[in-house]
Amino acid sequence: MSYPPPYVVEPQPGHAHSHTIILLHGRSSTAKEFASDLLSLKTSSPTQNLLSSFPRFRWVFPNAGDRWCTAFKEKRFAWCDTFSLDNLSERQDLQVAGLRDGIQLIKRTVEDEAERLGGSSRRIILGGFSQGGATALWSLFSGAATAKGKLGAFVGLSAWMPFTKEAIEVVIANGSDISPDLRVKNLATTFLDIIGLEAFTSEGMALEHIQGTRIFLGHGTDDALISVKNCHDLSAILRSLEAVLEVHEYVGADREGHWVKEPEQVDDIVGFLNMQPEKDESGASNR
Template identity: 40%
Template sequence: MPSFGPVYTVEPRPGHPHTHTAVLLHGRGSTGEEFADELFGTALSNPQTPSLADCLPSWRWVFPSAPSTWNATFEEWMPAWFEAHSLADPTARQDLQQPGLQASVQHVWDIMGHERQRLGEVGEAREAASLADAHADSRLVLGGISLGGAVALWCLLGTDAPMRPLGGFVAVSTWLPFAEDIRRCLYMPQVEDGPLALPALVQRLTAPLRQHLQLQKAAAGDADTSVLTTPVFLGHGRDDAYVDVQLGQQVRQLLADAGFASVEWHDYEGAEQEGHWLKEPEEMDDLARFLATVGGPSRGM
């Protein structure tokens, strides 16, 4: 994989202490900075807080950038987290997807570790002030759009710490690469070889969550605080011309079947970019409301 691009950050508004962090991944052909400009330029309905940054002034926004790779479909170099041979059929040439997915997931995990440490330091600094929720993970949100959302889903399902929930997870206009393999890996862990062999990368990715699900099943009735309690927001355009809405619904069903306790599903019509963007202002309002209610006090909604 070529080198990843720069990480673009937007700090909390002046005068507002840092309370939360969102790590958000752009789609194919974009960059972290372009995604930030477009996201914050998509308006909410309230003119007093027209953007997410205005609505959540104490948040730090982190926008990683994908590497520039050769796209065989478009026959040009473009930023992409992994090679998606066909969005109409995400199962086509899945062998091309694996190297980029693996490298991108590790890159995002590294960034999240850094942001988790920053939030932990913030919590320690404010302990005397009795910050309501000093646990860093509960104030960390991960998300993405399109290819970025696909990588974010892999990061969520491939967490190496399934007992540690995030404050929230957001995926819009996206799908889950290797969805059927991941489903089989989570629910049919005994299928490891033969004609139904699962890709080794998928087995490694899901191993911690698979083990957690097995332990949870064995201890039925016990209280559970884990990645499965991470609140999830899924948004998709009913008229999305690039990623069919049924692929988004597939993500919703898989997460629900895996045991995620809170999965919000929203679909919209008439968004920009042929339905492959966030609907303005309805989806932005829904997203802002979701973010303001997860991970403790947001101080600004």
Template identity: 40%
Template structure:
């Protein structure tokens, strides 16, 4: 299974717990294509819940970690851009899918290393489940692959609090469905992820399939169709056997490609507050 990438990635953008409060939880959130960690953090914390407070203000003991991807060549745009992996088309996510593999392999290793570091940082601070992983748009896609490519021994150490996906999709969703048909579908589907990244059927740990998941998506999203979010939900639930909470809404900013304010942020807050 992949280890932390040795390739150069930009510095992490970190929002520390407020007013020197003790660190109790960490959220690792991945930005979308052509964005960055600092930009995603600014956008996220410019939005509020129904109380008028941001997520960071509502969760003052949390540490918020916003990684930034490397610049890589975009085949569709014919230029370098900040992206976790190359995507040829979001109108047809099956088109030239193999372009995604190199970036997924590099980025999965990098993000796994960040998760390991945050788990270690919170070691001895009480119960497990204090680290959350998630992302927006391509960041959601990247986060799901990171979760499903984690080595079994890491999953047993981590026991993540949950996964939060916003306005995203699942790369190779059709292949995951095909791999996961029949008996032992969840674990069989996990084998697809490890094989695609490491070119071997490494042992997978089904503990990852107990990770709580919240997915949100705008029905009017013009950048990533809500149908792709619904497909991700279906594969996670019906093929892999995860318990997925799903929230659709209409009228979010950025042509629907964002979280509806404040309702969507209230929903995210309730999900994060459960630990």
């Protein structure tokens, strides 16, 4: 699939590019709409937002473009064809083509941004909102996002994951005697088999890349569109992989709970990103 160009916000004037954050929008939105809404949210300090908190960040918002959505019988901006939000496992076959294309777009985007950063994927943060978070998670677990090395962090906002039941089966339900290394391998193999792609990374690097990427999950307990149970399932999967995980739940966000809670969640995102190592191997600060 051919994707529209991303919406990009360059580092603030007078600040050198130190890190890139790649964030995917949700269904029925666009990169520009999502970026405008997200970056306008304030922290508990009314004069601060995400841009002012990280003036050296380059913000990249990939664009899904429009695709046929079976449930609505029309084209919508979407990363994949999700049949039902009430039962995300229903007609999962419809999601496969979008996931296959989406994770390869993320792979290319990460590689392009790493090149801008002198080859350092550790200075890249990946994430997304809702269906964008779902696609970004698949790119992480399949190895597409880490084909060139570890990421600095992952940020999931009201996220869910396609084929969660299958993921739980291979990483949790098979018993506690399975090593984290084998769990990561089984999960990547399962996802790659579903979408019909070859491995992006060697088996030996898969666990290191998952465990080396700090992960933030934030979800509304009153989210009327994507149940917070999805966050609980993701947390269980990630803990079974021994990932470094930070989970927050919120009440009272706009859009029936299916949005980022201002200012609490914005504060938590800023705090999470500020816990990135102040300098990476290249000596670049994140502020």
